[in-house]
């Protein structure tokens with residue numbers, strides 16, 4: 001391939017018709033923030049429950065029958081297989097319909113799609129997780145899988161920010177990570193309140209202050225596009241090479257399997273070639289429309 | 291060569307024979323536009339007026355809208371039902387070389403990685419009988435793209451006009467199997483020679499040319515030339531016609547339709563000319579028209595060649611003929627700055 005190394009692209013071999021979703025059942029709903037919920041769910045089919053495998057960073061298409069489909073990353077870890085989780089912010093038609101559902105409701109699920117994080121590349125390294133808002137969802141999957149294989153990795157820094165304390169997702173995880181002596185967790189909000197004991201300031205600024213070392217490290221960045229774009233230069237100043245910065249890109253995704261066309265950035269299809277890219281790859285993109 | 295020929299007067303005998311096994315589609319004006327439509331079994335009148343369809347034959351494989359599956363809920367939850375597979379085989383009679391080649395180009399996408407069952411199911415179920423062009427439009431430019439009015443890429447059986455007769459040439463095994471009818475006679479060397487002449491004459495009638503040398507590199511170099519793209523996009527009204535009627539465009543959307551307790555998940559053609567095509571809840575990478583036009587042109591002449599080593603344009607000229615504001619891909623390709 002000429003432009004970017006997409007040799008890691010997984011050939012997607014579905015059995016039968018990949019557009020037909022599996023039925024999953026919602027088992028639990030966690031109110032993360034006023035507009036974001038985490039859904040715990042499991043396949044209705046016993047066999048799939050056992051056989052389904054995925055990697056952190058991969059996503060799936062979820063559907064509310066009669067309303068439509070939308071893509072979300074799987075926010076639980078492949079190392080914790082009792083059920084699956086996805087974290088969904090209420091922003092459009094499908095997400096609103098999802099938020100109206102209760103425990104026991106059935107939704108459609110097809111996937112997993114995309115490339116996922118390159119675990120083999122991350123192993124043995126210092127990891128710096130940098131996330132904003134719901135951008136923590138794909139990173140959280142990876143963080144738990146790193147924690148569950150703690151010996152395979154070195155230092156872990158987590159820098160996580162949101163607009164306000166109420167906008168931080170996964171507070172139950174933050175509690176656990178904060179107490180874990182092997183993890184350096186830094187939380188920040190644009191503006192704190194009385195009870196707030198973390199930092200104040202935007203994520204890129206806080207990254208600058210925390211100044212994680214680039215030596216033998218990989219930074220994994222997740223969040224809104226502006227945050228990602230502003231964080232790369234900060235990391236660069238800290239000595240991170242383009243190959244040492246990973247992110248997941250978001251595009252409008254429909255088919256998820258490189259057919260429907262809309263998720264392209266130049267010749268790259270985010271659904272199939274991504275959503276995980278290194279900054280080295282992104283710099284090679286023909287288009288800056290990411 | 292064991293080519294055959296058939297007298298033009300007898301031409302209806304071909305579909306007559308084929309329709310025992312196939313559902314035969316022919317160009318028709320019935321719907322108010324020109325499209326491939328189920329043959330009514332009468333005569334083959336289209337030879338008098340047919341140049342090319344307005345709706346590309348792609349529609350028979352990737353329709354404007356199709357049902358992917360239906361779903362309903364009962365006491366045990368949701369159930370999904372696939373539409374019944376089409377038993378009867380299809381035959382498209384009269385497809386033009388540019389459109390047959392377009393299908394070969396679409397196959398690359400639908401075969402890549404995951405094999406799309408809807409599109410490929412129809413492809414495998416369909417035989418293509420091409421008829422070479424003798425009356426190119428002013429807007430045709432197939433010869434610039436390695437194609438020609440008598441090119442056989444993608445067709446199973448090819449008919450070439452040689453005056454009184456059509457030369458009938460089997461290109462694939464599926465094409466050979468169509469050669470059973472008794473109305474065919476053996477083509478002579480003189481017929482072959484006539485076909486050569488007719489090919490040449492047809493070629494001459496394609497008058498527009500497009501210089502595609504280094505086009506991918508040029509587009510690459512001009513990608514950030516916003517002035518150029520803004521100029522190129524100025525008169526486009528984002529109606530989507532050029533993409534919806536392009537034989538190599540395939541972008542689609544997936545949506546649910548509900549009627550009472552039964553729902554249908556549909557796939558429908560979409561267009562990169564529309565701003566909502568890329569719209570996400572919080573942002574949109576291509577709200578500006580020039581970005582969408584740039585994506586359309588580059589996808590065909592730069593990205594597709596990078597992915598599959600093929601330009602996703604066959605020179606059929608529809609986007610020129612049918613555009614309400616006379617946007618002209620040839621002028622645009624010709625005016626791409628060299629990037630120097």
Ligand code: SF4
Pocket residue numbers: 525526527528529530531532533563609612613614615616617
């Ligand atoms: S047909 Fe013409 S006006 Fe319509 S989208 Fe295409 S270029 Fe623009």
Ligand code: FES
Pocket residue numbers: 252253254255256257258259260261262263264269270271272
């Ligand atoms: S979402 Fe359809 S091609 Fe990527």
